[in-house]
Amino acid sequence: MRLKPLIYTAVLSLLFAGCAPRYGANIQVDTSGSGIGQVLEERMEEETKVKEVSEAEVHSTALASTSYDLVDVDLTGLSSTMVYAEVYNIVMNPDEYMGKVICMDGMYTEFYNEALDVWYFSCIIQDALACCAQGIEFVLTEDYIYPENYPTEGDYIIVTGIFDRYEENGFPYYTLREAVLSEA
Amino acid sequence: MEQLILYLRYPFVRYAMIVGVLIALCSSLLGVTLVLRRFSFIGDGLSHVAFGATAIASVMNLMEKTILVLPVTVISAVLLLRSGEHRKVKGDALIAMISVGALAFGYLLMNLFSTSSNLSGDVCSTLFGSTSILTLTTSEVWLCVVLSAIVLCAEVLLYNKIFAVTFDEEFAKAVGTDTGKYNLIIAVMIAVIIVLAMNLVGSLLISALVIFPALSAMRIFKSYRKVMIFSSVFSVCVAVIGMVISILAGTPVGSTIVAADVIGYGCCWLYAEVRSR
Known part of the structure; x- marks a missing residue:
């Protein structure tokens, strides 16, 4: 029974990698009341169309009032094979990493869940064969306004946040809370 | 560093x-036997069978796929290694038939009944x-350690019998050795190693672990014992x-190990060529 939530987490990660749609002109925001949804709702209410976001804006670290001096798990210096294996380990054994500050780099991807009307953001890394992917969802701090300060899907990002757990529809999911983007 | x-x-x-x-050690020891008996391609055939069994296990949503994969591979190994004098489909043709058949059915099943969101990745x-x-x-590590230990013990304890069956099965039979029993043991050991090695290099590259260490050793040494020892050392180092x-x-990981195997074989071949001149 314990494996079930882990499987859902893994499946969600893979869905991010393979099925995430690109956002177009009609971006919708979360109104479900979850953490990311509330932040996005506040920031997006006045937005009527998608703005072009420059590279400088996307990777700006000046936005973040939060910073992490001590990182418990730093994946940025590891080889791609090691990063893939370590992220797999995190996804399969989340309790061991709860509350730790994790820094990782990879491909930015976002996923919109129409049923829940929620946007999810994640950092995806691929294995050496480029056929499998592992990812960790993150929630940026309120300093980041969507979509201006968010990366473009497919961008290389470095994200740091606190590994945490949340529930949605009765299922546990794992995310990097209070996350900030760093210069690539 | x-x-x-x-x-x-x-x-x-x-x-x-x-x-x-452990996998490199076990596969190299059995590799010598398989190469000498002209069964080099059996690893490839059995690995495809293991792939087919893995596909069935995935479709059945089995968490521990080894429960299904290991018995299916063992049965296939026994069928392939059974004395084939009276069979209508023989040797290499049988291996090829089982190999491609299992591969095709495995992929077909995964396509038709896949429960995964990333089929191509799987x-x-x-x-x-x-x-x-x-x-x-x-648990997978422990399973591998236990199975490897069993294979290594069997290889060491039955060294003389395996040696006899490998070099001259008819003679071994004539002097009272139960060749059928030892063929069965060899078949089971091969199947176990194939299933374990799928984790290391994947089912398409398993043959490399079986063939290259043995062939490299045979380039340099002529005695069975020396070939076995060098093959083991070569395989472990390269892995x-x-x-x-x-x-x-x-x-x-898999293709890097196999590439190292190929380079290692090249070095052994070069050494043998230089030495012979």
């Missing part, structure tokens, strides 16, 4: 090293190993080198 020491602090890297060494990692060796659970390169450089 510092990077390697850092990586070795990760438990999954240490597990990978332990399992990789197929790819099963065929080429991907980073499976770095994502082993503790460790391949894994280290793969981890440091971020290359696919």
Whole structure:
């Protein structure tokens, strides 16, 4: 029974990698009341169309009032094979990493869940064969306004946040809370 | 070097090293027997059978796929290694038939009844190993250690009998050796190694672990014992080198090990050529 939530987490990660749609002109925001949804709702209410976001804006670290001096798990210096294996380990054994500050780099991807009307953001890394992917969802701090300060899907990002757990529809999911983007 | 020491602090890297060494050791020992008996391609055929069984296990949503994969591979190995004098389909043709049949049915089943959101990823990692060796659970590591220990014990304890059956089965039979029993033991050991090695290099590359160490050793040494010893040392060294390169450089584990095997064979061939002149 314990494996079930882990499987859902893994499946969600893979869905991010393979099925995430690109956002177009009609971006919708979360109104479900979850953490990311509330932040996005506040920031997006006045937005009527998608703005072009420059590279400088996307990777700006000046936005973040939060910073992490001590990182418990730093994946940025590891080889791609090691990063893939370590992220797999995190996804399969989340309790061991709860509350730790994790820094990782990879491909930015976002996923919109129409049923829940929620946007999810994640950092995806691929294995050496480029056929499998592992990812960790993150929630940026309120300093980041969507979509201006968010990366473009497919961008290389470095994200740091606190590994945490949340529930949605009765299922546990794992995310990097209070996350900030760093210069690539 | 510092990077390697850092990586070795990760438990999954240490597990990978332990399992990789054990698989390389077992496969090289049996590889000598298989190459001498002209069964080099059997590893490839059985690995495809294991792929087919893995596909069925995936479709059935089995968490421990080994429960299904191991028995199916053992049965196939027994069928393939059984004395084939009275069979209508013989030797290489039978291996080819079972090999492609299992591969095709495996992929077909995964396509038709897949419960995964990443079918191509599943197929790819099963065929080429991907980073499976770095994502082993503790129970999988223990299973590998126990099965490897059994195979190694059998190989050491039955060394003389396996030697006799390998070189001249008819003579061994004539002097009262139960060749059928020892063929069965060899078949079971091959199947076990194939199933274990799928984690290391994937089902398409398993043959390399069986063939290259034995052929490399045969280039340099002529006695059975020396070939066995050199083959084991060669296989373990190459597997460790391949894994280290793969981890440091971020290359696919299986293909890096096999590439190291090919280069190692090239070095042995060169050494043998230089020595003979």
